[in-house]
Amino acid sequence: MSDLTDHYQPLPGTEGVPAPPLEEMEKLRQGRGFSYRPRTRHLLPGGWARYTNRLFLETSPYLLQHAHNPVNWFPWGDEAFELARRLNRPVLVSIGYATCHWCHVMEEQSFEDETIAEFLNRNFIAIKVDREERPDVDTVYMTAVHAMGMQGGWPLNVFVAPDRKPFYGGTYFPPSDYPGGLGFTSLLQRIRESFLAAPERVSRAGVQLTEAIRTMLAPTEGEDSWQEVSLDQAVRLYRDRFDDRNGGLVGAPKFPSSLPLRLLLRQHLRGGDRQLLSMAELTLQRMAAGGIYDQAGGGFHRYATDTAWLVPHFEKMLYDNALLTMSYLEGFQATGRAEFAKVAREILRYLQRDMQAPGGGFYSATDADSLSPEGHREEGVFFTWTPEELTEALGEERGKLVAACYGVTRGGNFEGRSILHRDRSVAELASELKRSEQELELMLSDCRELLYRARAKRPLPLRDEKILASWNGLAISAFARAGLILANRDLVQVAAEAAAFMLQNMMQEGRLRHSYQEGVARGEGFLDDYAFMIAGLIDLFEASGKVRWLERSAELCATALEQFEDRELGGFFMTGPYHEQLISREKPAYDGVIPSGNSVMVMNLLRLNSLTGDRRLLEQAERALSAFAAQLARSPIALSEMLLAVDYQQQIPKEVVIVAPAGRPEAAEPFLEGLRRVFVPNRVLVVVCEGEELEQAARLIPLLEGKHAEADRAMAYLCENRSCRRPTSDPEEFYRQLTGTG
Known part of the structure; x- marks a missing residue:
């Protein structure tokens, strides 16, 4: 082995601090190399990095x-x-996290600066945390920043005492002082002085913040009843803040998750309020037409920085795209608008093409930044265009057509370049360009594919190749539901492959792991991991008819109940007995860009109860709803996803059973086609063939008792509370039963 000092320079200001384990790092370096980390400014001759710390x-x-x-x-x-x-x-x-733009900025400005690094190393102990690997740590310290009256975000920088109690924090800090605020350098100096000069004050602040964290991470208590929760109150708040020009909520930035479209669609279905349907339609249309949607490659960026969905933050997240797929699928069912189904297909194609790992799982995210032609790392350069680039990729005639259709101009709309977007519908564009709609649609489809291939030759944004159980659960749900609703068995197979990957690679000792990277599963699964995987497996069972997915879902549910349930007050904690005990244990009570584990877990329990008839699951779901009843009553928009579970239970879900003749699963297809034509969100579905398959499923699903096909024809049963309507072998009669017209 070569002299280790040839490759590892001492980190500045670390005298008296144990050095990183150099021999271990050298062994890893020989296998890994430095190719994954191209952008340090500190290089030795030969291209080796000057500094290496324990994060290697x-x-x-x-x-x-x-x-x-x-x-x-x-x-x-x-x-x-x-x-x-x-x-x-x-x-x-x-x-x-890896694809965080302002995390990159702070790294370049402060953490790559040798002067700042030396001061940090001499006076602090510095810890880096990936929030996606340790959401429990992130939640605790983000709550501390909120308790200080600050707005959260990433990078999150919190100063804590050796007992792990926080006493000050914030988000991004520029390196130098600026009008109205301290820079990072000055802040470090003041924090160090306060810590040494006033230890009692620092300790007192830590105690107070810790108490505030514990209070904020617990649900609001009260005497409210979940049965009396009204969805009207939540919908009224959204109606009052609705942007009737662009969809979504008024103001900027605009997050797709800020307006719970699936809740609006359910409330429209419940009461027939056309305005709620219009709000959902407009939002789905405007998002898909905007720059927040990747018009060339499919999939949504994280959020829009403006009010019109035009200028996105160009990061792409697996969870956003999985959740939006489900919104567009439900929008398609509720409205019949084919363009919503098209968007769902395009999102899933993007996930398969750009985000699927070998073996079937899905990677986490791609970065907003990439290298410009001049070699500078810039946000959005990969996704934006100039007229000349369109001409080079498409030819002059089609380049001009695409420029007209997608708003590409010489001046651009972002840093001198243009974000593809559509200001007008295909019908309006076809009329203006004197072409048929079908002809224009086909031409634009071809052009989008050519643009996708052309930009693939550009330096690609960094892709975070962590595979997270929770986000993959969402992806499994998206592919399974799309396969069912769009009659596409290939999409169901993608969901099955992802589920098999997760269960094969991320289950150890009967417990789910949180993340998978470089062939190794790491970390105990959190509530979200279990809740989202359980939901995905239920969706996969309904889409495939394979009872093994329901069996695995029930097994995971039993483990989740054992590890996370608050048996005293109801609901579920984020962490279980195998996790590190932090200064506070969260019981998630907020649906943000990702639904809370509690919201999804309550719906899981209700769906599994509907399928299996296990009353204990219903009791646990209702106890969880009671734990959050005060919050649902006083601040319903904080738990908009849990309101879907409230709606499910208040509406009495439908139980749909379709039994096909032995060996003829295709006989169920006419009935499934009828189900696809109706928006029935509060239902469970069992599709099974007679014979061994039916016998196996009936052991887990009592609802199947006495159900059978009719000779060579499938039979459909529509039930509520185990009470069924007259079974029918006529698909149109079944459709009339679903719609309440027969």
């Missing part, structure tokens, strides 16, 4: 991005906090 031993893409900072980063763990206690130093806990 990690697998998280975000931590590896910081492995060659001059900062002496530690991963989260006892070693760092014990060292802080021994040296009597404050701890900087810096939290972010």
Whole structure:
């Protein structure tokens, strides 16, 4: 082995601090190389990084991005906090994720700066955390920042004592002072001075913040009843803040998740309020036409920075696209608008093409930034166009047509370049261009494919190749539901392959792991991991008819109940007995860009109860709803996803059973076609063939008792509370039963 000092320069300001394990890092370096980390400014001759810290031993893409900072980063763990206690130093806990734009900015400005790094290394213990690997740590310290009266975000930088209690924090800090605020350098100096000069005040602040965190992470208590929760109150709040020009809520930035479209569609179905349907339609239309939607490659960016959905933050997240797929599918069913189904197909094609890992799982995200032609890392350059680039990719005639259809101009609408978007419908464009709608649609489809291939030759945005159980659960749901609603068995197969990957690679000792990276499953599964995977497997069972997926879902549900349920008050904690005990244990009570584990878990329990008839599941669901009843009554929009579960239970879900003759699953297809034509969100579905398949399923699903096909024809049963209407072998009669017209 070569002299280790040839490759590892001492980190500035680390005298008296244990050095990183150089021999272990050298063994890993020989296998990994430095190719994954191209953008450190500190290079030695030959292209080796000048500095390497302990993060080099990690697998998280975000931590590896910081492995060659001059900062002496530690991963989260006892070693760092014990060292802080021994040296009597404050701890900087810096939290972010691999595709976070402002995390990159702060890294370049501060964590790559040798002067700042030296001060940090001499006076602090610095810890880096990937929020996607440790959402529990992120939640605790994000709540601390909220308790200080600040707006949260990433990067999240929190100063904590060696006992892990926070005493100050914030998000992005520029390196130098600016009008109205301290820069990072000055802040570090003041934090260090306060920690040494006023330890009692720092300790008191830590105690107060910790108490505030514990209070904020617990649901609101009260005497309210979930049975009396009214969806009208939540819908009224959304109606009052609706942007009737662009859809979504008024103001910017605009997040797709800020308006719960699936809730609006259910409330329209319940009461017939056409305005709610119009709100959902307009939002779905405007988002799909805007720059927030990747017109060339499919899929949605994270959010829009403006009011018209035009200028996105160009990051793409697996969870956003899985959740939006389900919104567009339900929008398609509720309205019959084919363009909504088209968007859902395009999102899923994007996920398969750009985000699917070998073996069937799905990667987490892609970055907003990429390299420009001049070699600078810039946000959005990969996704934007100039007229000349369109001509080069498409030819002059089609380049002009696409420029006219997608708003590409010489001046551009973003940093001198143009974000593809549609201001007018295909019908309006076809009339203006004197072409038929069908001809124009086909031409634009061909052009989008050519643009996708042309831009694939550009430097690609970084892709975070962590495979997370929770987000993959959402993806499984999206593909399974799309396969059922769009009559596409290939999409159901994608969901099955992803589920098989997760169950084969991320189950250990009967427990679900949180993440998978470089062939290794890591971390105990959190509530979200279990809840979203359970939901995905239920959806996959309904779409495929394979009872093994329902069996695995029930097994995961039993484990989740054992590990996470609050048996005293109801509901579920984020962490279980195998997780590290932090200064507070969260019971998730907020549906943000991702639904809370509690909201999804309640719906899982209700659906599994409908399928299996297990009354205990219903009792646990209703106990959870009672735990959040006060919050649902006083601040319903904080738990908009849980309102779907309230609606499910208040409306009495339908139980749909279709039994096909033995060996002839295709006989069920005419009945499924009728089900696709109707928006029936509150229902469970069982499709099974007579014979061994029916016998196996009936052991888990008592609803199947006495159900059978009729000779060579499938039979459909529509039931509520185990009471069924007259069974029918006529698909049109079944359709009339679903719509309430027969």
